[in-house]
Amino acid sequence: MHKRILQRALHNLQQQNPNTIIQPILLDSSTCISLIKQCKSIKTLKSLHALMIRSHLHTNLFFSTNLITQYSSLGSITHAYSLFSSAQASDVFLWNVMIRCFVESSSYERAVGLYCRMKEYGVRPDNYTFPYVVKACGHLRDVKLCRVVHGDVVEFGYEYDVFVDNSLMTMYGRCEQVGVSRQVFDRMSERSLVSWSAMIGAYAQNGFYKDGFALFRKMLSERIKPNRVAVLSVIPCVSSETDADEISRVIVEHRLDSEQSIQNAAMLMYSKCGRIDIARRTFEKIPNKDLIAWSSMIEAYAQADMPIEALDLLKQLKLQRIQLDYVTVLSVIRACSSLASLRQARFIHGFITKGSFQNELVLETALIDLYVKCGSLEYARKVFQRMQKRNLVSWSTIISGYGMHGRGREALDLFDQMKETEKPDHITFVSVLSACAHAGLIAEGWSCFNSMTKDFGLTPMSEHYACMVDILGRAGQLNEARVFINNMPIKPESGVWGALLGACRIHSNVELAEFAAKSLFELDPENPGRYVLLSNIYRSMGKREEADRIRALMKQKGVRKDPGHTIIEVKNKMYKFVVGEKSNPQTELIHKELDILMERIRIEGYVPDTNFVLHDIEEEMKEKMLYLHSEKLAIVFGILNSSPGSVIRIKKNLRVCGDCHTATKFISKVTEREIVVRDAHRFHHFKGGECSCGDYW
DNA sequence: GTAGGGTTAG
DSSP states (O other): OOHHHHHHHHHHHHTTOGGSSHHHHHHHHHHHHHHHHOSSSSSHHHHHHHHHHHHTTTSSHHHHHHHHHHHHTTTHHHHHHHHHHHHTTOOOOHHHHHHHHHHHHHHHHHHHHHHHHHHHOOOOOTHHHHHHHHHHHHHTTTHHHHHHHHHHHHHHHHHTTTHHHHHHHHHHHHHHHHHHHHHHHHSSSOOOOOHHHHHHHHHHHHHHHHHHHHHHHHHHHHTTTHHHHHHHHHHOOOHHHHHHHHHHHHHTTTTTTHHHHHHHHHHHHHTTTTOOHHHHHHHHSSSSSSSHHHHHHHHHHHHHHHHHHHHHHHHHHHHHTOOOOHHHHHHHHHHHHHHOOOOHHHHHHHHHHSSSOSHHHHHHHHHHHHHTTEEEEEEHHHHHHHHHHHHHHHHHHHHHHOOOOOOHHHHHHHHHHHHTTOOOOOOHHHHHHHHHHHTHHHHHHHHHHHHHHHHHHOOHHHHHHHHHHEEEEEEEEHHHHHHHHHHHHOOHHHHHHHHHHHHHHHHTTTHHHHHHHHHHHHOOOHHHHHHHHHHHHHTTOOHHHHHHHHHHHHHHHHHOOOOOOOEETTTTTTEEEEEOOOOOOTTTHHHHHHHHHHHHHEEEHOOOOOGOOOSOOHHHHHHHHHHHHHHHHHHHOOOOOOOSOOOOOEEEEEEEOHHHHHHHHHHHHTTTTTHHHHSSSSEEETTTEEEEETTTT
């Protein structure tokens, strides 16, 4: 009976005919609350609200708080706030509700602002106020503000409230103050499972994976039973297959293995530690895969650098007519950027344009990055120019794009434009400084580096110092680079030494190279590139024994050199070339054509640089070896299989070899082809015998 | 009416 009356009243409201509602129903308070909660649109809620005003019910605190909450959850924070403003504001409950509404609608500044007003008003915050306010502060990532609110927590006597403490830990975690989170955790007299999860989550979000994992183990040892959320918090801390297996056992033991959220997280966990096969098996075992399961698997493939498999999953998704969202598309984009296929990028762009996805700004930014990585700055620029809205991330993306393509001046112009509306952050400066490095803009690099602190109050991090070392080093200012590193106020990370070592390769400085390598082998002992670089420096200076010693060291430490390869897409198919590739069906033709091409460029003045051959063999043989480099094979294959005059795009997994760089310049001249080469660091555009990098690389 | 949490652009 009661339900029927309610339904009728609601129906009348939806018909915008509130007068037909029988007054006595509304006088019943539980009916009224039910009605408020059942309103599915602002319009209906407004009618009900009007009716309540006529019945003088709106002044009732309980009704107003319900109305405020409903307005807010229907998306109208404006209506919610206007109602709050007109209500009697002496009750802490009402303030709490309004602050919560601001937090839930992500208006964190307004939440904190309201909290301040509340105190000015003389309303004392209670144990319910702080979790909301603390959450808002965490999202604002303002450490000073966090400290002030934490002070209030202590002042008002909620320092030992488990809810407040749990939110404090998360707050400090969000502002990169994980040490303070831990202080809160240690000081707590009573801890709930949420406290442990919050602390583990704070470690995870800040990259303190070992600490997070250790705390999870400690929690288990104290016989605290983990639930779904606790396991989800520790999963990002997993860094090895052993860790992953350990977590898997915990999952099974506590019967959490049928939770889909756990299965989804487990896929990424295994893909992160190199077991994409287990990730895929987990995915296959999920009975009713939801969209997040599909997105997670696509993301797992993206992380494992398996774009073909990611695209294949997208195809299957479409076949099953599952409606995908922008998150799925983002994962597909990320997966494809390593493919470097402009055709694929165009396809995804079309796909996005045809569908209607949320978060346009985010998708467009991802698309800009994709076009950049597929070698088309032109398309990237077009997407950027057509954007309705831009933010810090989209500006940084396009700036980094220009930088990677060696167009430093334009990157700096964009940076100047950006500063009119956005405040650059650490990542923006990495983009700008590396743009300067790639283009050899020394003075501009210095000026940007200094401006970071002077104009924007940012403290340079190791990456920024690495860019500066790169700038100085490439320009041959090796001593300046060494002094610069010595004067660093923070400990140089491997990137800094790596930049120095790279500069030593260009400018043949063995002594400094050894100095840089010493630190590198400590900081980054697993990275094969560092060993290869040092060994090559020795070899190019004729120090064969030292070179062999480094190779032996590599072997001894079990570090394996990544085999170099080049990928090219021809007629919708990807072809992979390694040194001396013979499996390609056109091998014979490629070699014939290569011989002819090499003769043609020799006449134009190409001289092979046998420094780039590692083995100790006769000079003539060395030249032959150079001919067989994967870059050259791929380019010739491209020339043979594309129409005259079309652009050839190749992708090398390591840095492009110096001799291939020189040869490609000549090839672009004699064949009148534009050749775009993506390597591990940047792009080279070859045209008419020149490269966009101006040999500055 | 309170805290932790599965995919997510540089």
